[in-house]
Amino acid sequence: MSDVKDENRARFGVPADSMVFARGVRKSYGPLEVLKGVDLDVPVGSVACIIGPSGSGKSTFLRCINHLEKLSAGILLVDSQFVGYDLRDNRLYEVKDDLLCQRRAETGMLFQSFNLFSHMTVMENLIEAPTQVRRIPPDQAKAEAEILLRRVGLLDKVDRYPRELSGGQQQRVAIARAMAMKPKVLLFDEPTSALDPELVGEVLQVMRDLAESGMTMVVVTHEVGFAREIGDQLVFMDGGVIIERGAPREMIANPVSPRTREFLSRVL
């Protein structure tokens, strides 16, 4: 396996500490081009925050990372590997479903609408993928799930159904569910946008703890304050391209591009 990574590193110039590596990522739906060449480096253990107006392509880019959307052009490597392809003889072969699923399971994803399985309890949500996909024995999966639920402060809700939880609690369960697959990187798609203002804090706190524990994270968000505090890099996207990137504090204080300045003045 590692020789594949080394090969990719040498071939595409992937930095040694790269977790997510994107070069020239394009995505079109018919005549509509949503991503027009996106480059991004997310080193291991760092947090990248992506901001931008709606329709700027930031969610689409996030979904490309775990191959929920196929790229139209460009390359995207997670941990120096393609998610949906095998590279042989200068061709990208689409991988079989089980292999794609295995690799996809290594990137956790969080959604704006939480998407907890509504017919399952909190515990069932957490052990579903580990037991079904990874074939981990239920007892072991449950023990691990309890540790994760304690981490997000919801151990007392194990037997509740999602509809019995507040939005903030649901998102914390969703984070625990993603962590149960022990992913290498977590992708957040506007994780707090559907929450009441007073519930945003508890979710951000869990994300803060994750970042401090060294989790690699790519966060599409409107919470500029969170990006400033936690983010290692801030990326501003508009119209399918990255307009500006940099250290969050400096970029928020002194944006270079007028479009970034205009956007920040509206959300701050």
Add this chain to the structure above:
Amino acid sequence: MGVAHPTEIRIEPGVAEAVLRLTVVPQRRYGIWVGTALALFLAFLIIRAFASNPAFAWPTVVGYLLHPSVMRGLGNTLMLTAVIMILAIVVGTVIAIMRVSPSPVLRAFAGLYVWFFRGVPALIQLIFWFNLSLLVREVSLTIPFVGTLFSVRTNDFMTPFFSAVVALSLCEAGYMAEIIRAGIKSVPSGQAEAASALGMPYRMILKRITLPQAMRFVLPPTGNEAINLLKMTSLVTFIAVDDLFYSAQSIYARTFETIPLLIVVAFWYLAVVSIMSVGQHFLERHFGRSDTRRDPMTMRFLRNVISLRGISR
């Protein structure tokens, strides 16, 4: 400047009593009174006609109600309904999954299936399958270099009962496929998306995430379909399957007691449909989403009776 905002409201003596003395006079709805009177009058006329017309021959009706061949017919009708419904659910599920599959060929095939089997009247399908031997003399499986594995004459296995099961199952499956497809579509797409982000393959998502959640949308209309199917099985009379209607027919063909026997048949269909409706009501209450709809009074009554019994026990 500004308006003074009182911190408390003083109520003058006498005002409180004046408020209490007011009574509400309901609006008079004369139209409803007239309608009620008309409905009662109509009901009276109908009951009188039923009671006084000797052609109804109520004693004969009662005499045939538990007649052995009527009972056998009822049993066959119930069995046909159950077998056909189970097969229709199985086939319908497969067709529904094909209709939401990523493959355009599978989608088109399933679409054609639904188009054909819902579009052709059930009676015509029934008679077609019964006469399959006119089209195919024998069914055989021959594999090159191996030879004929088996060969059966169509007439030997296409008995009336078997052709009824095949025809009505395939027909009913067309309706079930649409119901199940609607159920699958009603599960928010985020559920399948979250599952695939967790690394679950398509089949696993279908089996463990989508279909279980589709169930609660699928069950209520499936109850309706079962009731429809029960009545639809009376069509098998045309190909001489010994169902409820056929057994009644064969009696009145001899005795000419047509009306009493039709009443017997109607009675049994109504009885079974009523039992199924009660079951469906509870199913719907269990799985239904909108609890705002008003229940029919009889159902509220029945439910109260049952829940009262539960308490007293």
